[in-house]
Amino acid sequence: MAIKERNHLQDIHATHDVHVIKNGLVDIPMLQLLDAQGNLLSQELDLWDEQTALRIFKSMHYIRILDERMVSAQRQGRISFYLACTGEEASVIASTAALSNADMVMTQYREQGVLAYRGYRTEQFMNQLLSNALDPNKGRQMPIHYGDKALNFMTVSSPLGTQIPQAAGYAYGQKMAGEAALTICYFGEGAASEGDFHAGLNMAAVLHCPVIFFCRNNGYAISTPAHEQFAGDGIASRGIGYGVNTIRVDGNDPLAVYLATLKAREIALTDNCPVLIEAMTYRLAAHSTSDDPASYRAKSEEQEWQFKDPIVRMQRHLQQQGWFDQTHIDEYCTTQRAEILQALKTAEVKPKTDISEIVTDVYQDIPAHLARQRDELIAHIKLHRKHYPATIMSNKD
Amino acid sequence: MAHMNLLQAINHALVTAMSADDRVMVLGEDVGHFGGVFRATSELQAKFGQARCFNTPITEQGIIGFATGLAAQGQVPVAEIQFADYIFPAFDQIVNETAKYSYRSGGQFNCGNLTIRTPYGGGIAGGHYHSQSPEAFFTHIPGIKVVIPSNPYYAKGLLLAAIRDPDPVLFMEPKRIYRAAVGEVPEDDYTLPIGRAHVVQEGADITLVAWGAQVSIIQKAAAMAEAEGISCAVIDLCSLLPWDVNTVCASVKRTGRLLINHEAPITSGFASEIAATVQGECFLYLEAPIQRVCGLDTPFPLIHEKEYMPDEHKTLAAIKYAVHF
Numbered sequence: 001m002a003i004k005e006r007n008h009l010q011d012i013h014a015t016h017d018v019h020v021i022k023n024g025l026v027d028i029p030m031l032q033l034l035d036a037q038g039n040l041l042s043q044e045l046d047l048w049d050e051q052t053a054l055r056i057f058k059s060m061h062y063i064r065i066l067d068e069r070m071v072s073a074q075r076q077g078r079i080s081f082y083l084a085c086t087g088e089e090a091s092v093i094a095s096t097a098a099l100s101n102a103d104m105v106m107t108q109y110r111e112q113g114v115l116a117y118r119g120y121r122t123e124q125f126m127n128q129l130l131s132n133a134l135d136p137n138k139g140r141q142m143p144i145h146y147g148d149k150a151l152n153f154m155t156v157s158s159p160l161g162t163q164i165p166q167a168a169g170y171a172y173g174q175k176m177a178g179e180a181a182l183t184i185c186y187f188g189e190g191a192a193s194e195g196d197f198h199a200g201l202n203m204a205a206v207l208h209c210p211v212i213f214f215c216r217n218n219g220y221a222i223s224t225p226a227h228e229q230f231a232g233d234g235i236a237s238r239g240i241g242y243g244v245n246t247i248r249v250d251g252n253d254p255l256a257v258y259l260a261t262l263k264a265r266e267i268a269l270t271d272n273c274p275v276l277i278e279a280m281t282y283r284l285a286a287h288s289t290s291d292d293p294a295s296y297r298a299k300s301e302e303q304e305w306q307f308k309d310p311i312v313r314m315q316r317h318l319q320q321q322g323w324f325d326q327t328h329i330d331e332y333c334t335t336q337r338a339e340i341l342q343a344l345k346t347a348e349v350k351p352k353t354d355i356s357e358i359v360t361d362v363y364q365d366i367p368a369h370l371a372r373q374r375d376e377l378i379a380h381i382k383l384h385r386k387h388y389p390a391t392i393m394s395n396k397d
Numbered sequence: 398m399a400h401m402n403l404l405q406a407i408n409h410a411l412v413t414a415m416s417a418d419d420r421v422m423v424l425g426e427d428v429g430h431f432g433g434v435f436r437a438t439s440e441l442q443a444k445f446g447q448a449r450c451f452n453t454p455i456t457e458q459g460i461i462g463f464a465t466g467l468a469a470q471g472q473v474p475v476a477e478i479q480f481a482d483y484i485f486p487a488f489d490q491i492v493n494e495t496a497k498y499s500y501r502s503g504g505q506f507n508c509g510n511l512t513i514r515t516p517y518g519g520g521i522a523g524g525h526y527h528s529q530s531p532e533a534f535f536t537h538i539p540g541i542k543v544v545i546p547s548n549p550y551y552a553k554g555l556l557l558a559a560i561r562d563p564d565p566v567l568f569m570e571p572k573r574i575y576r577a578a579v580g581e582v583p584e585d586d587y588t589l590p591i592g593r594a595h596v597v598q599e600g601a602d603i604t605l606v607a608w609g610a611q612v613s614i615i616q617k618a619a620a621m622a623e624a625e626g627i628s629c630a631v632i633d634l635c636s637l638l639p640w641d642v643n644t645v646c647a648s649v650k651r652t653g654r655l656l657i658n659h660e661a662p663i664t665s666g667f668a669s670e671i672a673a674t675v676q677g678e679c680f681l682y683l684e685a686p687i688q689r690v691c692g693l694d695t696p697f698p699l700i701h702e703k704e705y706m707p708d709e710h711k712t713l714a715a716i717k718y719a720v721h722f
Contacts, residue, residue, distance in 0.1 A: 080522045139700030142524035158526035193454035223431035358701045
């Protein structure tokens, strides 16, 4: 549909006072639909159905369990690195639930909940985390850098914010191809300081891209608190500046996240435009297994947020709706815990990627210089096998 | 003298510089209260205050642009880029701004007080984005200097030299040996000359050149070669721009052979520059083709890190090839 273009001369009215628009003048509210007890805060809602709510709830539990198990696996030296989503499960999972599986997802690196909700299997998580040959990324990237074409989940890259303009471009492509799908792009409030954030939002707005920018404002970028990251009113205030429709939501309220994302999707696809969602949440986890938050934030602050645990809030809501079955969820968690441990053991002993793959996928065809480098490397390893005992050379020797 | 690792030597150099000159300021992601993800800036904020050691938002282009302006004003910024893999958003600032400030203004303005510190290199299971060695990109930019220490003594002396150098300096820190490289470091203020290589050991048969963490690799290879009766000269280049042509060429004229080792991909790596210069300067002295033992021309792979690295075994094989050529 046609969008009314703002005319930058006609739409500006003159003033004859020295008119200073004060910082903080615009008050951006936060959508909240469940209180801490799980009570509905609005009666005029098109509530979700029981099945969707339970699927979200289970995925939240699954990710909580997966994260706990994998952090301890890292402590035991079984995986090299891990990054937990603890505290942010509602933001990630309830937003995914509002999408179509055809929608492309571009994440930062803390959004494993998207995959869980879309049906990524435990063994698939493990193959990536253990960097074995069954990982579709061939073990080339650090743990948690998932990527799955079948689930429309773009492979994760560590540099911050780079996916933001890419999401605008991908969404533009979806529009041009006539797809009834959009792109959602997740990132943290720290990544929103990168130049790519500003470029991405601006381009998406100017070029009318059907994209949802989903910011997890979780309070910390490694050790840096949000107040050292930006001085304005969060990330939401920037959307308005770029001409992007914006919603701020309580990121620990799954129902609010779900309905906000549903609305954002409708707007983005109907009007062919970007929507920014800022989810106010808290990184209960360390930044990663290489980090210890004890050196930069107070335990009392963490405890305050533990009271706002999104899983607890969701459970209370389900109880109020009469949808909660303690025995069922206990069984689910027990089964998942066991399955994760078993899958970890299985993935650990799977072979690693063959050495010949070291030069594949750099280009679509292997150029002569890379073929030569591969051959020289393999010849060297064959000659000095005892120094490379772990190298897999399945088709050689 | 104090016994310290490379990270402590860097921290010591920063404390020394900040104590000696109030204009020295440290900025970057998480460098404040937290002391940086590797703790290189530990305690600086407590010692010198938040105005002189501060966290920045996550914006590398912002950090370097800001630091360039700060330097132009006359302050002495030491900007940290958390990993060299993340320096690229700042590439425009470095290439088009930092490096050209002086030249484009006919010397009226300059940001020579700027030092950019960044950890680089592989061997820490860091995959594509915590392992790269992008030094060669920065040797292709007239107007900045590139310095890489290989041990704590050189780290402190060269970082102090970089901070006080009249030109902008990119100071790249080999993070693999941040804690592994230990040695005696003077507690006093001292500098080591930028642009001068360090001859680690003399040798008769071949000259081995490396920088950063790879110096210890060529030292290992030299020891293995010695056991087979081959005498290697070992040179730590210390500075890539400007680099010490005289020291390298003098050694090659004695040994007749040269091997250069770096982690970065071989194509257009800095070994190419050294090889081209040395064949020009030492053509009639060379008894074997110049050997380059480098990373492959692929992104840095997590699972094949060991095979990717130009290790001592590959180095030894190339030494023997050159000696028996």
